[in-house]
Amino acid sequence: MDNVIRQYHHLRAEIDQQVDRLLTLHSCYLQCQKQCTDCCMNLTVWPVEFFAIAQDLRSAGIKPAFDEQAACGFLKEGLCQIYPFRPLICRTHGLPLVYLDEQDDGPVHCVTFCRKNFAAPEAAAIAFGPDNTLDMDTVNETLARLHLAFCKAGGPIGDGEQGRMALAHLVEHLL
Numbered sequence: 001m002d003n004v005i006r007q008y009h010h011l012r013a014e015i016d017q018q019v020d021r022l023l024t025l026h027s028c029y030l031q032c033q034k035q036c037t038d039c040c041m042n043l044t045v046w047p048v049e050f051f052a053i054a055q056d057l058r059s060a061g062i063k064p065a066f067d068e069q070a071a072c073g074f075l076k077e078g079l080c081q082i083y084p085f086r087p088l089i090c091r092t093h094g095l096p097l098v099y100l101d102e103q104d105d106g107p108v109h110c111v112t113f114c115r116k117n118f119a120a121p122e123a124a125a126i127a128f129g130p131d132n133t134l135d136m137d138t139v140n141e142t143l144a145r146l147h148l149a150f151c152k153a154g155g156p157i158g159d160g161e162q163g164r165m166a167l168a169h170l171v172e173h174l175l
């Protein structure tokens with residue numbers, strides 16, 4: 001299982017690199033800032049991601065509290081308590097993300113981003129494509145492969161949909 005967790009860490013570093021590149025590329029259109037929590041919500045993750053984050057938090061001596069009232073329970077005064085180790089999806093918040101969407105006349109590439117970003121009139125002229133977006137299908141496929149490898153190595157299965165785990169369970173896991 002440790003090997004799969006290492007692969008997860010490798011994927012996380014790759015995503016961080018791609019995210020940094022997009023943050024620089026789109027800096028003049030992004031409104032993302034500290035204490036904006038618009039994209040935050042309670043999440044479920046694959047067990048491989050859950051246990052990688054749990055391991056990281058334990059190593060760093062971080063024991064987050066969970067606020068039932070917050071959009072994501074890990075928010076405290078507008079800040080993410082698990083920020084350095086937040087899930088991959090959280091690292092992409094606000095950025096232009098591409099997904100293949102099945103529509104009536106076939107699959108179509110859709111781009112999503114926070115509505116506060118790219119709101120400037122001149123942003124309407126941006127042609128989104130592979131060079132200035134993050135392909136989330138590739139990210140999710142890689143994560144799904146790691147999930148299968150983690151299960152094959154004897155990793156625990158979650159009790160959520162398709163064996164996913166609520167991130168909220170980190171709190172009791174770290175007790």
Ligand code: SF4
Nearest residue numbers: 040041072075080090
């Ligand atoms: S884990 Fe952190 S970044 Fe992700 S949704 Fe929760 S508070 Fe937001």
